[in-house]
Amino acid sequence: MSEWENGRRPISVRYAAILRNLLGVTDAELRGVPEKPTLPVADGYDDLLSRIDSASTVSGPMVKAFNDQTELLRTMDRERGAAALIDQMTGHLATLEDALNFAVLPTTRRPVALALAGASTLAAWQAIDSGAVERAWRHYELAKRAALDAEAPMYLAHAMGEQAYVLCDAGRSALAVDLVRDAQRTLGQSGSPRLRAWLHAAEAELCAHAGMDDDSQRALESAMKVIPEGPEARDPDMLSIFLNGAHLARWRGNILGLLGDDEAVTSLYEALGVMDPTFVRARAGLHTDLAQAHLARAEYDDANAHLRQARLLASRTGSVRQRRRVDLLSERL
Known part of the structure; x- marks a missing residue:
């Protein structure tokens, strides 16, 4: 590791794959090199026309396959966290961008752009969770451009x-x-x-x-x-x-906690009782919210118990964002 950090030995392909999944970073972020252009460079008209022809054959079933892949990644992210999905997410976005870049007519572009908008927003939130804020910002910009291309104000908003x-x-x-x-x-x-x-x-x-x-x-x-x-x-x-109402109750408890309202604890415990156990990262956030609410009431033992649960779940999903919240609250105990 010292030789990697000091530039005396390059990171091999094998270890790069391990480190990307462990740290939740792209290959360019891991190696400290600029990102390559997302638009493939066409080598002459024959190559360009080949890509355009390929993009024009993107059918309804293929767009459905794109969306199904996004849904699978969303489910895995919810249960396992974002760090382990970096390679799959990067490849998925590259495929969608390639399909959109060479699609010509609106009838072909719109469904692909809509799929890209959904996937890019998911990738951006995963980047936030992994602590890669610049990558998150770029993904959101991509999602907004795709939503405009798809004429989808809901996805843009x-x-x-x-x-x-x-x-x-x-x-x-x-x-x-x-x-x-x-x-x-x-x-x-x-x-x-x-x-x-x-x-x-x-x-x-x-x-x-x-x-x-x-x-x-x-x-x-x-x-x-x-x-x-x-x-x-x-x-x-x-x-x-x-x-739904239960999710909003948890969100409401978090907000009331930020406002210093005593009702926050009651609202958060109600949300904890009905939360879907597959939302592992959200559960880590809920325990962190409860710790924050208990701290505001100087109930340090309760706050410490919830911080332990939050730290365990945040480590399980590799959530840098949640671990940062836990660390900041731990300093107040």
């Missing part, structure tokens, strides 16, 4: 809303609030109720981080008003959105 978290984590919470509100304006009233509830809840959380307590409470109330009733969490119009 969702990418903007998630991108706001990069700004918040970087310490620009006021700018993050502006971005998520711009996402709401982009969506208007045409989006699904779950997505609108998600954007309101995101605004409430970001306002809490920005010290805008009254705005946070108003946004949270708006989210509670529009969330559909019942246990169903998956948004049929926006497959990356998982949100």
Whole structure:
């Protein structure tokens, strides 16, 4: 390892594959070299026309296969974490970008662009979780361009809303609030109720981080008003959105904890009791939220117990973002 770090020995292909999965980084990030251009360089007209012809044959079943692959990666990410999926996610995005770059007519481009928008947003959130914030930002920019190409305002608004978290984590919470509100304006009233509830809840959380307590409470109330009733969490119009009353209760508890509201603990314990056990990383976040809420009430033993659970689950999924939260709270014990 010392020889790798000091440049005396190159990292072999075998060890590079191990390290990418362990650290959740791309090959370029691991080796410290610039990313290659995402647009393949066509070698003459014959090669260009071959790629265009290949892209024109992308059919409905192939687009479905792209989306199925994204769904599989989403499920694996939810249960195992993002770090172990870096190679699969990188290859998946490269395939989708290649198909879109050489698709000519809108009838071919739109379904591929929509698939790319969904996959890029997932890849961006995985990058945030792995601590690769620049990669996350670039993926969100790709997702927004793809959503515009697909003429899909819901996907555009969702990418903007998630991108706001990069700004918040970087310490620009006021700018993050502006971005998520711009996402709401982009969506208007045409989006699904779950997505609108998600954007309101995101605004409430970001306002809490920005010290805008009254705005946070108003946004949270708006989210509670529009969330559909019942246990169903998956948004049929926006497959990356998982949100029902129970999920929103957990989110509400997190926001109330940020605001220093005593009701946070009750709301979070209610969410813990009904949480889907397959949402491993989200469960780590919930235990972290509970630790934060107990700390605000000077209940240090309870806070420490939840931090231990959060640390265990964050390590299981390789979540750098959750481990950072756990470390910051641990310093306050």
